[in-house]
Amino acid sequence: MEADALHDLTAAYALNALDAEDAGRYEAHLARCQRCQSELAELSESASALAYAADAPRPSPELRSRILEQARSERPNVVPLRPRWLRPVIAAAAVAACAAIGLGLWASSLSGKLDRTEADLARQQRVAQILAQPGSHKIAFSRGTLVVGADGKGALLLNQLAEPGSGRTYEAWVADGGAPQPAGLFSGGTTVAVPLDQPVRAGATVLVTEEKAGGTEAPSRAPFLIVRNTAQS
Amino acid sequence: MRGMSETPRLMTRTFAHLSDEAVVAMLARSDESALAELYDRFGRVAYGLALRILRDERLAEDAVQEGFLAAWRNADRFIPERGKASTWLLTLVHRRAVDLVRREDRRRAEPLTDGVDAPSSGSAEDDAWLRFERERVQSALKQLPDQQREALELAYYGGFTQSELAERLGEPVGTIKSRMFTGLARLRELLADPRPGEAAWKPTPYTT
Known part of the structure; x- marks a missing residue:
């Protein structure tokens, strides 16, 4: 089909009104046609506005839980996600170390960087002290683990975290019934261990944002990670 | 024990202030709470649309479920420069509904005003x-x-x-x-x- 004829399919594509064959051809064309991309963005917005013209009774309350349950069952342990998370590349040595210590994230961070600085080592020691406490809690989430010691000291262990943008840093926060308090700056890595500078009591929430280098006093943008300490104190 | 499966009060407030696009960005990090938030924002409109197309409650719920799960699986492909998150999500649900109606051969062509006319029973604000x-x-x-x-x-x-x-x-x-x-x-x-x-x-x- 000629390019002009393909351009002409944009409105029908926005309305999902192409048969599978035409839709496939149009998508192949769309990938390399900027004009169609911007035209499709506009026409799709109009098309989806039509959704609001339909009457909107409530679906059964079970639908919500069905969707969330299904999503949970599909959540993979290691997913390549852009742009924040790196694609998983797990060295055999790291896997072995994980198995040995039983907490994969921390273990592979030990075998990670060669240019480890003293500051890094100090951070890892702080994390190790929390991990070593009897009765420390681990709260697993999709990309890592929040560890909280019996004394309320906490650490985030993050897996496959891409470096922050240039001139930027990650900043951890702890919110415990009030405004989030700064709890440490860090960068990315295959595995990252972040001792938190604020206590993480039961019910407190740990957040992570990307901020300008040097960090800020209050989060300036939406957190990309939110974990609540659900452990019972 | 899961840290992400509940909806703590702070999270609720945080999400309430997030744009749809920011919620989809969190969805791309496999954050279930982001999926719940998206459903709470668009589930009803999506269901109304699917019901309008399919005229069957069970099929409409299937289409909504498949649409939201497609969003869950493909959130990292959402490109904010190419449109709004709501458009993206409703397009996914619409596509599932249209696929289903074609497969089930349930298509009819009545004007919009003859659509399913269920009384709404939600919060006054909604x-x-x-x-x-x-x-x-x-x-x-x-x-x-x-x-x-x-x-x-x-x-x-x-x-x-x-x-x-x-x-x-x-x-x-x-x-x-x-x-x-x-x-x-x-x-x-x-x-x-x-x-x-x-x-x-x-x-x-x-x-x-």
Whole structure:
């Protein structure tokens, strides 16, 4: 089909009104046609506005839980996600170390960087002290683990975290019934261990944002990670 | 023990201030709470759309479920530069509904006003907002020339392809294409008036 004829399919594509064959051809064309991309963005917005013209009774309350349950069952342990998370590349040595210590994230961070600085080592020691406490809690989430010691000291262990943008840093926060308090700056890595500078009591929430280098006093943008300490104190 | 499966109070407040696009960005990090938030924002509209197309509650719920799960699986492919998150999500649900209606061969072509007319029974705030949006879009639709409105309604709510429409209406495919294009472009202009009280999202400082 000629390019002009393909351009002409944009409105029908926005309305999902192409048969599978035409839709496939149009998508192949769309990938390399900027004009169609911007035209499709506009026409799709109009098309989806039509959704609001339909009457909107409530679906059964079970639908919500069905969707969330299904999503949970599909959540993979290691997913390549852009742009924040790196694609998983797990060295055999790291896997072995994980198995040995039983907490994969921390273990592979030990075998990670060669240019480890003293500051890094100090951070890892702080994390190790929390991990070593009897009765420390681990709260697993999709990309890592929040560890909280019996004394309320906490650490985030993050897996496959891409470096922050240039001139930027990650900043951890702890919110415990009030405004989030700064709890440490860090960068990315295959595995990252972040001792938190604020206590993480039961019910407190740990957040992570990307901020300008040097960090800020209050989060300036939406957190990309939110974990609540659900452990019972 | 899961840290992410509950909805702590702080998280609720945080999400309430997030733009739809920011919620999809969190979805791309496999954050279940982001999926719940998206469902709470768009589940009802999505279901209304699917029900309008499929005219069957069970099939409509299937389409909504498949659409939201497609969003869950493919959130990292959402490109904010290419459109709004709500458009992306509703397009996914619409596609599932249209696929289903074609497969089940349940298509009919009645005007919008003969659609499923269920009494709404939600919170007053939800109802008022949805009613406002419905009236706004319906009134824009009414301002379109009949032939353009017919093409859009048969395609979008009826699930007919452009070739089927051409055959059904006894017109060349080119005419149908042009009615769809002109109809959507005109609808865009009619809907472009800013809504009262709607402000652009910006990061909101925590208030507690």
